[in-house]
Amino acid sequence: MVAVATKKGAKGLIALKSYAQKHTRRKDLEAEVEKLKAECTALLPAVLRYFELHGVDRQTIEGFTLSPRYELWASRAEDKSQKDMHDALIETGLPDYATESMNHQGMSAHIREIYRELVDAENDKPKDRQRDIDIKALYAEIWARYPELEGVLEIREDLKVSVTKAKKSTARSRIKGVLTKEVSLPKDVLDDRID
Numbered sequence: 001m002v003a004v005a006t007k008k009g010a011k012g013l014i015a016l017k018s019y020a021q022k023h024t025r026r027k028d029l030e031a032e033v034e035k036l037k038a039e040c041t042a043l044l045p046a047v048l049r050y051f052e053l054h055g056v057d058r059q060t061i062e063g064f065t066l067s068p069r070y071e072l073w074a075s076r077a078e079d080k081s082q083k084d085m086h087d088a089l090i091e092t093g094l095p096d097y098a099t100e101s102m103n104h105q106g107m108s109a110h111i112r113e114i115y116r117e118l119v120d121a122e123n124d125k126p127k128d129r130q131r132d133i134d135i136k137a138l139y140a141e142i143w144a145r146y147p148e149l150e151g152v153l154e155i156r157e158d159l160k161v162s163v164t165k166a167k168k169s170t171a172r173s174r175i176k177g178v179l180t181k182e183v184s185l186p187k188d189v190l191d192d193r194i195d
């Protein structure tokens with residue numbers, strides 16, 4: 001049987017070819033994105049070291065503002081079972097987070113909200129009475145509110161770099177709380193030999 005080319009058949013072949021090309025391009029782009037993510041991850045220690053060495057809390061470069069930030073995540077303690085976590089959340093009165101494997105996103109958001117409350121409470125005090133809020137203070141507050149979670153819930157801080165599109169008016173850095181002119185990145189900041 002010989003296939004006869006029709007207009008519909010030709011359009012279908014064009015669509016198939018276009019789909020295959022776009023699929024291939026998408027896969028290539030996805031691979032490139034994964035490669036770029038890995039490269040950014042490899043650069044993260046040097047970027048964080050720059051902020052630490054230069055005492056800046058943000059840096060604008062190449063049209064983007066970079067700043068280090070901690071992200072809090074809640075999880076079940078390694079030596080506890082899913083049932084232990086589930087039971088503790090129910091007993092605590094937090095059933096919305098007591099899914100089969102704990103609602104990590106929701107629980108983490110709840111923990112971040114408690115942290116923001118602590119920071120806001122400190123910011124409302126006179127400067128000489130403020131204290132830094134660290135993970136220990138956060139744990140103390142959580143155990144005070146939810147004693148059933150002590151030993152079952154763990155909180156970790158992931159240090160990330162936030163990247164936002166820079167505005168022309170914000171192309172400056174904060175150095176030890178003082179707004180200064182933009183600081184240029186030294187070329188050796190990415191050198192692995194920097195301690």
